[in-house]
Amino acid sequence: MTNQLPADHASGDNAATLPTAYAPGEVEGELYERWVARGYFEADAKSEKPPYTIVIPPPNVTGALHLGHAFQHTLMDALTRRKRMQGYEALWLPGMDHAGIATQNKVEQQLAESGLSRHDLGREAFVEKVWEWKENYGGKILGQMRRLGDGVDWSRERFTMDEGLSKAVQTIFKKLFDDGLIYRAERIINWCPRCLTALSDIEVEHENVPGELVSIRYGEGDDAIVVATTRAETMLGDTAVAVHPEDERYRHLVGRTVKLPLTDREIPVVADEHVDPEFGTGAVKVTPAHDPNDFAIGQRHGLPNLSVMDERGVITVHGPFLGLDRLEARSAVVGALREQGRIVAEKRPYDHAVGHCSRCHTVVEPRLSLQWWVKVEPLAKAAGDAVRDGRVQIHPKELERRYFDWVDNMYDWCISRQLWWGHRIPVWYGPNGEVVCVGPDDEAPTGEGWTQDPDVLDTWFSSGLWPFSTLGWPEQTPDLAKFYPTDVLLTGHDIIFFWVARMMMFGLYAMDGQAPFHTVALTGLVRDEFGKKMSKSNPNAVDPLDWMDAYGADAVRFTLASGANPGADVPIGEDWVKGSRNFCNKIWNATRFALMNGATVEGPLPEPEQMTAAERWILSRLGETVAQVDALYEDYQFAKLSDALFHFAWDEVFDWYVELSKTTLAAGGPQADAARRVLGEVLEVTLRLLHPVVPFVTEALWTALTGGESVVVAEWPKDGGFRDPAAQAEIALLQQVVTEVRRFRNDQGLKDGQKVPATLELAGAGLADHEAAIRSLARLAVPAEGFAATASLSAAGAAVALDLSGAIDVAAERKRLAKDLAAAEKELAQTTGKLGNEGFLAKAPEDVVAKIKARQTAAEGDIARITAQLAALPQA
Structure with a gap:
């Protein structure tokens, strides 16, 4: 097949190099590698151009490109490509996150196939295995980003575990520790009994599952009190019963004790504002070591913390339940209570939300654990102030409230994880109780009895440094000086707390009050065409690579951009991608037509008086479209700008102007030369406007049309201010006439190509100069002698009489x-x-x-x- 790529410096007459049909698979890969080889995406820290920076939300090293990635990457790429064309030193910095739990699980699964565990290897050998896995299998998504067309600076690719970023992690940990903002304490955390580690909230997936709600009577007679629970096994660790201070039913019990069933312990009844007297019996069991709310009650009332299970969820309390798994113990405890007549009521099934580990789907256990924490109050206040005083804009503005809900009510952040893969906590413990935090330039303590903390840091800790650690911090590098703060963070609204707020806290703290970005542009989530969440467990999950194989990367990109309303979820279906593929084909065919008919970008445009009304109209609309698209880009209105580009390109340029130009071109002479120049101008500017969203097809066509080096480094279109309202009004009348005739033809069942003799009265509409164009567009033949009209219609002041005899039955x-x-x-x-x-x-x-x-x-x-x-x- 003919090579789909035109020569690098082709002449303007390049129709011969463009096949009749566009085949994306033959263009995209070669074009992308050409862009990378020429260094178009590499930013220069020494440049005098103004900087424009986006750091990519680092995908997991274990990950593959999904539609959510493709969606956000398309928008970030469009922003960066446009700014590069506008003359900015544009840096879109790529990289990956080490994804602690996910990556460790991958390697542990691999070891399990050989009958081994990480403990068989030991920590050092296991970590080496993880690095091997990362080199051999990690980073698959990076190749897929190339397929999508991501214009990232590969020379600056970073990884959260590389040497520079590891130094940044150690530096900020030390600084926070020295400033009293990192501490170690026992608190309730999310615990996975299978992964044997604390989990962040984002690593916990809540699902409604059927369970059992049992009501248990504590105490006897007038001193009895009934509590309800779905986790009966935790009653073994109860250290109180709590009631509301103003609940008259239990006022006589406050300050007294009741006998805890199945044990020999007496526990107090305490009054606490946290209790809702309207819910259930108005009394709750308090298990401080196994519930975060109970822990808070326990802290307020000085209650002991009694843990009743180990890290694997096995009961540790001596007695008949010792050694039982927590779920086995639940049934056994209920059975024992039933035998004693302590079960007052049972409700099953009782649907309630239960947290599961996102990696292994084990039910998460709230557990009292000694962990490392960040004191977030001063950091969170700074993050809130930066948005309130306008240093950082959140777009759309209505999502500011969600941001403030997080930062104004943030609780201290558990940053330690009981894993081996990750940034190890840089704290050493001495034989006499010494605690030493070691910075990157410090010598670690040595000698007998000194050990390093075994835990690693939460992955979000290192990714929270991403906007500045990737630019070389803590070193004062040229990249940091040029490209920090970054311009825009584009990410999903679902990780405002997990990532956005933490980057804000760390950026402001580490960079002397300089926020890490000027704008936070929040997107929604990609859903299927019916608005349902896409999931691997559902049949609606889509691999974007499959769609790219079938329809091309540009079609996928344009579909995603077309659904990107700020902050709103994005429905997408395959039929929409097919429609975008048809749009790309339309761009191809229109440009090929122009090339075949001598369209040119050489020389100045004709003077307005040398142009037809159609040419003045399309140039006027072109200027308006440039201004409209610019304004929408600045407001992150990707759906609206994509819609504006689609309708201008397809409806006005391809369906109207190209068709109108055929009449002028066919007439020949100076007017045809003017038409070729205007046609070339309109298509060339339109291709540049489309390029950030559909980079591949526009590159192939722009180089064929202009003979230029690459549209990637071409200048972004400017609105020259040309407007011609009279021409726009004149062509609008022409469109009304043609549209009405076409509608009439369709109603009469006439075939599209079937010509019908007709007379035209156009003078009254001011369209006398457009008779040839109207006849061509409406398929109206010049009537022969003896013409007799059988039907007539009027539109926009024009009269049309047609002879349909013989045209239809x-x-x-x-x-x-x-x-x-x-x-x-x-x-x-x-x-x-x-x-x-x-x-x-x-x-x-x-x-x-x-x-x-x-x-x-x-x-x-x-x-x-x-x-x-x-x-x-x-x-x-």
Whole structure:
């Protein structure tokens, strides 16, 4: 097949190099590697150009490109490509996150296939295995980003565990520790009994599952009190019962004790504002070591913390339940309570939300554990102030509230994880209780009895440094000086707390009050065409690579951008991608037509008086579109700018202007030369406007049309200010006439290519100069001698008389329309009858009545339309 790529410096007449059909698979890979080889995406810290920086939200090293990635990467790439064309020193910095739990699990699964565990290898050998896995299998997504067309600076690719970023992690840990903002304490955390580590909230997935709600009587007689629980096994660790201070039912019990069933312990009844007297019995069991709310109650009342299970969820309390798994113990405890007559009520199944580990799907256990924490209060306040005082803009603005909800109510952050893969906590413990935090330039303590903390840091700790650690911090590098703060963070609204807030806290803290970005542009989540969440466990999950194979990367990108309304979820379906593929084909075919007809970008544009109204109209609309697209980019309105580009390119340029130009080109002479220049100008600017969203097809076409080096480094279009309202009004009238004739033809069942003789009266509409174009666009032939009109219509002040004799089977058409009219009249009678029935209206739901009213309105419209079509038919 003919090579799809034009020569690097081709002449403007390049139609021969463009095949009749566009094959994305033959273009995209070669074009991308050409861009990378030429260094188009590499930023220069020494440049005098103004900087524009985006750091990519680092995908997991274990990850593969999914539609969510493709969506956000498309938008970031569009922003960066446009700024590069505008003359900015644009840096889009790529990299990956080491993904602590996910990566460790991958390697542990691999070891398990050989009958080994990480403990068989030991820590050092296991970490070496993880690095091997990372080199051999990690980073698959990076190659997929190339496939999508990501214009990232590969020379600056970073990894959260590389030497420079590891130094940044150690530096900020030391600084926070020395400033008293990192401490070690026992608190309740999310614990995975299978992964044997603390989990962040984002690593916990809550699902509604059927369980059992049991009500248990503590104490006897007048001193009895009933509590309800779905986790009966934790009662073994109860250290109190809590009631609301103003609950009259239990006021006599506050300060007294009740016997805890199945044990020999007496526990106090305490009054606490946290208890909701309206919920259940108004009394709650308090297990401080196994519930975060209970822990808080315990802290307020000085209650002991009694842990009743180990890190694997096995009961550790001596007695009949010792050694049972927590779920086995739950049934055993309920059975024992039932035997003693302590179960007052049971409800099963009882659906309630239960947290599961996102990696292994084990039920998460709230557990009291000694962990490392960041004191977030001063950091979170700074992060809130930066948005409140305008240093950082959140877009769309209505999501500011969600951001403030997080930063204004943030609790201290558990940063330690019981893993071996990750940044190890830089704290050493001495034989006499010494605690030493070691910075990157410090010597670690040595000698007998000194050990390093075994835990590693939460992955979000290192990714929170991403905007500045990737630029070389803590060193004062040229990159840091040039490209920090970054310009925009584009990410999903679902990780405002997990990533956005933490980057804000760390950036402001480490960079002397300089926020890490000027704007936070928040997107929604990608969903299927019916608005349902995409999931690997559902049949609606889509691999974007499959769609790219079938329709090309540009089609996928344009579809995603077209759905990107700020902060809103994005529905996407394969039919929409097919539509975008058709759009890319339309761009290809229109440019190929222009090249075949000598369109050129050489020389100045003709003076306005040398141009037709159609040429002045399209140049006027071109200027308006440039201004509109610029404003929408600045407001991160990707859906609206994609819509504006689509309708301008397809509707106005391809469907109207290209067709109008055919008449002028066919006439020849100086006017045809002017048309070739305007056609070349309009297509060249349109290709540049489209390039950030659909980079591949526009590159192939722009280089063929212009002979230029690459549209990647071409100048972004500027609105030159040319406007011609009179030409726009004149062409709008022409469009009305042609559209009305086309509608009439369609109503009469005429074939698209079938020419019909007609007379035109255009002077009254001011369209006398456009007769040839109107005849061409509306397929109207010049009438021969003896012409006799059988139908007529008017539009926009123009009159059209047509001879349809011989063009259609009038009798058959009248019969078809009569049948349609009868069906419409029957529908109208049925709907009118229902809506006139008072009994029906009194009983029918509102939505049913609304649907019948809509059917009635549609039937009335059908009757009017068909009646007009019948009247327009030639008389027999």
